[in-house]
Amino acid sequence: MGIITVDKSDHLFWLGRYTERVYTTLKYYFQSADKMIDANPEYYGEFCRKIGIPNAYGTREKFLRAYPFDETDPNSIISSLNRAYDNAIVMRDYIGTETMAYIQLAIDDIHNAKNGSAALADLMLTLDHILAFWGCVNDMIDDEQIRNIIKLGKGLERLDLYLSLDLPDNDVRREYRRMKQFLAKSKLRYDESVINTVDNMMTDDPLNHPNLKKLLRNLINE
Amino acid sequence: MFLPQDTSRQTISGLSIHISDKEDYCVSEDNFGNKKLYGLIEGTHDRFNVTISGEAQTGLDIFEEYTANPSAYAFLKAQTPLTAAGDCIRKYHRNLELEKIAGDYDKALCMMNTLHYTFTYDTEATEVHETAENALALGRGVCQDYAHIMLSLLRMEGIPARYVVGMTLGEGASHAWVEALCNGYWYGFDPTDNKLVNADYIRVSCGRDSSDCAVIRGNFYGCVTQRQTEKVTVSEKEQEHD
Amino acid sequence: MKELIKNAETINRLLARYGVKFGIYKDGTFKEQLFPFDPIPRIISNGEFQYLEKGLKQRVNALNCFLSDIYGEKRIVRDGVIPEEFIYSAKGFLPPCDGVTPPKNIYSHISGIDLVQSKDDNWYILEDNLRVPSGASYPMIARELQRRSAPDAFSSNSVIDNRNYADMLKEVMDYVNTGGINVILSPGRYNAAFFEHSYLAEKTGAVLSTGKEIVCENDRLYYIDYLGRKQRVGAVYRRISDEYLDPMTFYEDSVIGIPHIFEAYKKGNVALLNAPGNGVADDKGIYYFVPKMIKYYLGEDAILKNAPTYLPYYEDDMRYVLDKFDNLVIKDVAEAGGYGVVFGSSLSKEKKEAFIQLLKSEPRRFIAQEVIDFYDLDILGTDGTQVPRKADLRAFVLTDGETKVWPSGLTRFSRNPDSFIVNSSQGGGFKDTWVLSR
Numbered sequence: 070m071g072i073i074t075v076d077k078s079d080h081l082f083w084l085g086r087y088t089e090r091v092y093t094t095l096k097y098y099f100q101s102a103d104k105m106i107d108a109n110p111e112y113y114g115e116f117c118r119k120i121g122i123p124n125a126y127g128t129r130e131k132f133l134r135a136y137p138f139d140e141t142d143p144n145s146i147i148s149s150l151n152r153a154y155d156n157a158i159v160m161r162d163y164i165g166t167e168t169m170a171y172i173q174l175a176i177d178d179i180h181n182a183k184n185g186s187a188a189l190a191d192l193m194l195t196l197d198h199i200l201a202f203w204g205c206v207n208d209m210i211d212d213e214q215i216r217n218i219i220k221l222g223k224g225l226e227r228l229d230l231y232l233s234l235d236l237p238d239n240d241v242r243r244e245y246r247r248m249k250q251f252l253a254k255s256k257l258r259y260d261e262s263v264i265n266t267v268d269n270m271m272t273d274d275p276l277n278h279p280n281l282k283k284l285l286r287n288l289i290n291e
Numbered sequence: 292m293f294l295p296q297d298t299s300r301q302t303i304s305g306l307s308i309h310i311s312d313k314e315d316y317c318v319s320e321d322n323f324g325n326k327k328l329y330g331l332i333e334g335t336h337d338r339f340n341v342t343i344s345g346e347a348q349t350g351l352d353i354f355e356e357y358t359a360n361p362s363a364y365a366f367l368k369a370q371t372p373l374t375a376a377g378d379c380i381r382k383y384h385r386n387l388e389l390e391k392i393a394g395d396y397d398k399a400l401c402m403m404n405t406l407h408y409t410f411t412y413d414t415e416a417t418e419v420h421e422t423a424e425n426a427l428a429l430g431r432g433v434c435q436d437y438a439h440i441m442l443s444l445l446r447m448e449g450i451p452a453r454y455v456v457g458m459t460l461g462e463g464a465s466h467a468w469v470e471a472l473c474n475g476y477w478y479g480f481d482p483t484d485n486k487l488v489n490a491d492y493i494r495v496s497c498g499r500d501s502s503d504c505a506v507i508r509g510n511f512y513g514c515v516t517q518r519q520t521e522k523v524t525v526s527e528k529e530q531e532h533d
Numbered sequence: 534m535k536e537l538i539k540n541a542e543t544i545n546r547l548l549a550r551y552g553v554k555f556g557i558y559k560d561g562t563f564k565e566q567l568f569p570f571d572p573i574p575r576i577i578s579n580g581e582f583q584y585l586e587k588g589l590k591q592r593v594n595a596l597n598c599f600l601s602d603i604y605g606e607k608r609i610v611r612d613g614v615i616p617e618e619f620i621y622s623a624k625g626f627l628p629p630c631d632g633v634t635p636p637k638n639i640y641s642h643i644s645g646i647d648l649v650q651s652k653d654d655n656w657y658i659l660e661d662n663l664r665v666p667s668g669a670s671y672p673m674i675a676r677e678l679q680r681r682s683a684p685d686a687f688s689s690n691s692v693i694d695n696r697n698y699a700d701m702l703k704e705v706m707d708y709v710n711t712g713g714i715n716v717i718l719s720p721g722r723y724n725a726a727f728f729e730h731s732y733l734a735e736k737t738g739a740v741l742s743t744g745k746e747i748v749c750e751n752d753r754l755y756y757i758d759y760l761g762r763k764q765r766v767g768a769v770y771r772r773i774s775d776e777y778l779d780p781m782t783f784y785e786d787s788v789i790g791i792p793h794i795f796e797a798y799k800k801g802n803v804a805l806l807n808a809p810g811n812g813v814a815d816d817k818g819i820y821y822f823v824p825k826m827i828k829y830y831l832g833e834d835a836i837l838k839n840a841p842t843y844l845p846y847y848e849d850d851m852r853y854v855l856d857k858f859d860n861l862v863i864k865d866v867a868e869a870g871g872y873g874v875v876f877g878s879s880l881s882k883e884k885k886e887a888f889i890q891l892l893k894s895e896p897r898r899f900i901a902q903e904v905i906d907f908y909d910l911d912i913l914g915t916d917g918t919q920v921p922r923k924a925d926l927r928a929f930v931l932t933d934g935e936t937k938v939w940p941s942g943l944t945r946f947s948r949n950p951d952s953f954i955v956n957s958s959q960g961g962g963f964k965d966t967w968v969l970s971r
Contacts, residue, residue, distance in 0.1 A: 161731035
């Protein structure tokens with residue numbers, strides 16, 4: 070294909086970001102739901118604080134229902150998945166009908182889970198299809214430029230979420246190294262001073278998660 | 292943006308064109324014979340200026356153009372959404388009793404004359420995209436409305452007619468009038484001033500109606516409010532004798 | 534056939550998986566809907582296809598001659614075959630196109646000709662679509678998926694593969710390309726046919742683009758990548774209508790077009806498929822004159838017949854229309870997509886009177902046609918039985934150096950047993966169309 074316009078690079082980047090957001094928040098949702106069964110029924114407040122969304126849920130039951138399934142809530146998982154779809158559907162000729170189908174399947178899964186009786190277990194299919202989507206990106210998209218932009222979006226989103234969720238420093242450092250590879254390969258324009266500062270901060274022990282997060286949000290100005 | 296050009300009645304010389312900071316632009320001719328100047332500015336900018344100046348020698352003849360093949364202009368007999376006749380124009384047309392007048396040229400004169408005295412010049416009454424029918428119903432409007440109504444009447448008579456944008460002597464804005472094809476000759480009629488187009492007029496462009504020959508047309512990407520001003524200055528120059 | 538019916542559920546699941554949808558605006562919001570698919574194909578024998586092929590080629594060739602004439606010498610008007618008011622007052626006649634010759638002098642590259650078959654087995658042309666006919670992608674992907682879900686149905690029948698549409702389309706784009714890449718220009722994802730735009734881009738290797746990704750500089754078109762590199766564009770298969778194509782020539786407020794693309798086209802620096810201005814030839818009023826065009830330009834009699842049509846513009850026809858009003862279907866020439874169609878018999882007394890008044894005051898605006906007794910096609914009903922429904926066929930005719938007919942087509946059917954309207958926007962579904970190789 071060879072030619073990716075500014076609009077298209079934007080779609081690819083956000084396709085990466087939103088699929089990652091669905092994947093990692095869904096996994097964290099599973100862990101949190103487990104905690105809320107008996108250990109800490111109020112844990113959803115903590116969940117909202119960490120992930121940086123307003124806690125407008127009120128009860129555990131409402132949270133467990135609304136966070137994955139409420140399409141009117143822009144922070145819900147289904148909303149992120151819809152945004153991923155929005156960015157995928159305009160890129161059919163770049164990523165291919167086969168690859169796109171996995172986003173569609175993930176959406177169908179989440180709707181089925183919403184209407185089914187075992188929501189948590191059914192939601193695992195969404196994870197399966199996001200993984201299949203990424204597999205397809207690796208396997209079926211010839212153009213490495215396209216792959217790199219998607220993966221840059223994915224990497225940056227993951228880093229942002231890991232920092233928000235206070236995951237172990239070593240995981241953060243690993244994801245940062247990965248992200249930097251795709252940043253270079255994607256040839257997207259970015260703020261080099263951010264990378265210089267973050268490079269230095271990555272040697273800190275422990276890492277300053279809030280500052281890193283703030284800095285990295287300015288890496289790519291659109 | 293349209294550039295004035297040579298016709299039977301006028302010749303244009305010494306055109307100078309300045310477009311903001313831009314050196315290059317394209318020129319093309321459309322099927323009305325208008326010469327169009329256009330281009331693209333990449334990158335952000337907060338203003339856009341075009342200044343065009345030159346000399347026109349006018350009044351060389353009494354018609355704009357002669358055409359041996361009037362059927363080439365058959366499409367100018369068709370009304371456009373802006374000139375389409377409604378009840379109001381149809382009634383006005385009936386009252387003109389044009390069937391009593393023999394030639395197309397004299398019919399056009401009658402339209403111009405009647406319209407001038409029955410329609411009131413008013414810069415507040417009509418909108419930019421007003422239809423001829425609405426303007427006539429209001430009974431008032433600007434040169435564009437006079438021209439659209441007259442076009443509608445001419446076309447009802449099966450006379451090919453076109454809208455003309457140009458300038459007249461003095462300072463102000465651009466002006467509009469009509470041209471009608473009578474016996475192979477295109478004549479200019481100015482119903483606003485009830486005048487046959489003469490040496491005081493410089494012709495810039497023509498089309499089916501005002502939407503074909505807006506003085507300037509363009510668009511941009513961005514979320515800002517736009518302000519547009521237009522200034523036309525025409526002054527007389529002594530004929531040089533050598 | 535049994536196998537296809539048995540696997541109806543499977544194929545519907547696959548169609549959903551691949552997002553075979555069309556967009557629709559309901560109450561002001563955009564929704565995507567699956568295009569209902571019926572597993573029982575329309576089958577056209579090889580002999581019948583050869584007949585259709587001959588007739589369709591003839592028709593499209595004449596229509597291309599007509600467009601070239603109208604925007605050129607206008608002989609057909611001068612010779613009195615078509616009255617000039619049917620040309621110059623038609624919304625589709627675009628004066629800016631007058632005198633402009635498109636690359637290789639082809640106006641309608643992709644023509645969608647709608648036909649119906651009557652109970653007595655005759656085919657009739659319903660309408661010509663020479664602007665942006667859509668629908669080829671649906672049978673393409675349906676075939677792909679049906680071969681997967683019911684392979685035996687294909688190994689036991691000799692069905693011509695229709696998945697070559699993308700190659701045919703690419704050949705057309707390459708043929709008129711003036712140097713540069715092929716682009717499919719879409720208004721964007723909120724367009725009813727966006728699935729098709731993106732699917733055809735994927736399958737032809739053309740770049741799917743929106744207007745703002747392309748610029749016109751010095752009368753040439755360029756596609757600009759995110760690193761600022763420019764690539765020349767040589768052919769634009771535009772899926773946006775003429776009015777929106779170029780805000781500098783046509784509708785000024787268009788935000789989906791490309792400013793000055795018309796200048797590049799006029800100077801021969803880019804091919805537009807289909808050419809702007811084609812609306813003058815697929816106007817419902819002009820339809821009446823197509824058999825006369827075939828005679829005039831090709832010196833042949835039309836192979837495929839029009840549905841019997843009357844022009845209230847002519848006094849004789851008006852008298853007939855008023856006389857036989859209840860037996861006729863009246864169509865507003867300015868409308869499309871199944872809108873503006875009135876069956877004389879369906880009107881109440883008051884409505885009928887009001888309509889006749891309108892007809893008398895604007896005769897040029899309407900055509901009247903005999904209601905054709907459709908040959909119904911079976912579809913699979915919700916209870917698993919087969920029920921007959923009205924259906925039409927959109928044949929796709931492609932023109933490059935020669936004119937070719939795609940050996941398939943879009944068969945649309947009405948899901949409502951009492952309706953004649955098959956348009957997807959009005960709830961119709963589609964079938965695959967099989968052309969047999971024997």
